[in-house]
Amino acid sequence: MKLGTSTIPFAKEPLTSDVLAKFSDAGIASLELCDYHPNFLYDDDAFCSFLQSALRDMAFHLNSIHIHLKHRDATCDLAGLDPAHRSKALADHKQAVDLAAELGGCILVTHDIAIPEPDQPEGLERRATFVDSVAQIAAYAAPKGVRLALENIPGGYTNEPERLVTLMEDLDAPNVGVVIDTGHRNMSGGDPPTTLRAIGKHLITLHLHDNHGEEDEHLLPGRGNINWDQVSAALGDINYNGVFMYEISRPEDVSELAANAAWIQGR
Numbered sequence: 001m002k003l004g005t006s007t008i009p010f011a012k013e014p015l016t017s018d019v020l021a022k023f024s025d026a027g028i029a030s031l032e033l034c035d036y037h038p039n040f041l042y043d044d045d046a047f048c049s050f051l052q053s054a055l056r057d058m059a060f061h062l063n064s065i066h067i068h069l070k071h072r073d074a075t076c077d078l079a080g081l082d083p084a085h086r087s088k089a090l091a092d093h094k095q096a097v098d099l100a101a102e103l104g105g106c107i108l109v110t111h112d113i114a115i116p117e118p119d120q121p122e123g124l125e126r127r128a129t130f131v132d133s134v135a136q137i138a139a140y141a142a143p144k145g146v147r148l149a150l151e152n153i154p155g156g157y158t159n160e161p162e163r164l165v166t167l168m169e170d171l172d173a174p175n176v177g178v179v180i181d182t183g184h185r186n187m188s189g190g191d192p193p194t195t196l197r198a199i200g201k202h203l204i205t206l207h208l209h210d211n212h213g214e215e216d217e218h219l220l221p222g223r224g225n226i227n228w229d230q231v232s233a234a235l236g237d238i239n240y241n242g243v244f245m246y247e248i249s250r251p252e253d254v255s256e257l258a259a260n261a262a263w264i265q266g267r
Contacts, residue, residue, distance in 0.1 A: 001241070002061060002243045003027065003243075003244055004028065004029065004061075004244060004245040005023060005030075005032070005245065005247070005248070005254065006034050006066060006246065006247045007019065007020075008036065008066070009249055009251040009253070009254055010037075011034050012038075013037065014037055014038055014039040017050075017054050020058055020060070021058065022251075024058045024059075024060070026255045026258065027257075028060075028257065029060070029061055030060065030061040030063040030243045030245070031055075031060050031063060032063055032064040032066055032109065032205075032247070033051070033062070033065045034065075034066045034068075035066065042095045042096055042098075042099050043095060048099060051103055052103060061243075063107060063205060063243045063245060064106050064107040064108070064149070064245070065096065065099070065100055065106060065107075065108055065109070066109045066110075067093075067096050067108050067112075068112065069089070069093065069110075069112060070112040070114070071112075073088075073092070075088065075089070076088065076092050077089055078090075078093070078130050078134060079113070079114045079115050079127065079130035080126075081129060086129070086133065089133065090137065093108075093133075094137065094140050097140055097144060100144070101141075101144035101146055105145025106146065107146075107147045107148070107149050107177075107204060107205050108141070108146060108148050109149045109151060109205065109207075110148070110149070111153050111156075111181075113130065113150060113151075113156060113158050114157075115127045115156075115157035115158075116157070127157075131167065131170050134150075134173075135171055135173060138175055138176050141175060142174075142175045146175070147204060148175065148176045149177050149204050149205050150167060150177075151178075151179045151180075151181055151184070152178075152179075152181055152184050152188075153184060154216070155188065159188050159190075160190075161180075161190075161195045161198040161199050162198065164178050164199060165178075165198065165199065165202060177203065177205075178202045178204065179204065179205045179206060180192070180195055180203060180206060180207070181206075181207035181209075181247065182207065182208055182209060182221075182231065183210065183216055183218060183224075183226075184207075186210075186211055186213050187211060187213060187214065187216060189213070192226055192234075193227065196238060197234050197237060197238060199238075200238045201238070203238060203240055203242070205242050205243060206240075206242065206244065207245060207246075207247040208231075208245060208246045208247065209246060209247050209248050210222065210223050210225075213225055217249070218247060218249035218250075219248065219249075219250075220248055220250070220253045220256060221246075221260055228263075231264065232264050232265060246260075
């Protein structure tokens with residue numbers, strides 16, 4: 001299983017060759033590019049060319065790009081009912097698909113899932129709009145070799161794995177799957193191993209990190225209270241064969257990822 005990590009430990013810095021070299025030096029084979037980096041632009045040819053060259057020269061496998069388009073523009077809402085805002089949201093997501101395609105194809109990970117509870121005003125209508133929006137993006141992305149992954153959100157609509165499974169069934173798109181964030185699930189009072197088994201075949205990537213169940217600490221596994229023996233067993237039970245993708249926050253822990261992955265996978 002390829003060892004991967006998000007670039008989020010250095011998210012406050014521009015994404016440069018020096019930053020990427022820190023992951024290469026740590027023995028990381030696969031990356032998830034986080035778009036929080038201040039120089040991360042979806043529509044910049046020079047930035048795209050830089051990424052193409054850097055990923056090739058350092059022999060990285062590009063697993064995913066973690067897109068935060070609603071963070072950049074609050075109106076970028078795939079569940080939005082305003083026609084103009086929704087049209088812009090679709091265009092912005094297709095632009096992200098285009099960048100991913102230029103980089104050889106990968107997974108676009110998102111937790112921009114603004115679906116209310118079903119009994120709240122517009123809850124059912126916004127859910128239907130979200131499903132239709134994702135279906136449109138998936139259809140656009142499929143011939144470009146790009147997949148989409150919807151993430152579990154603590155306290156949000158996708159907090160419970162059953163809802164993610166139902167979204168997958170409603171979408172019925174082969175290039176749409178789920179990313180389970182172990183820290184998010186632990187914060188919600190849920191059990192990450194049980195969640196992984198519930199998602200099963202829909203799991204296409206991971207966000208592995210630890211916490212103590214109260215805050216989104218993004219700790220190296222083993223430093224919080226998640227049971228990693230059971231996480232490892234659950235991944236085996238569902239025959240997960242994607243990247244072993246971390247999403248830790250501390251730059252000083254990047255050098256420990258290879259040993260940590262060996263510790264988890266050997267349990």
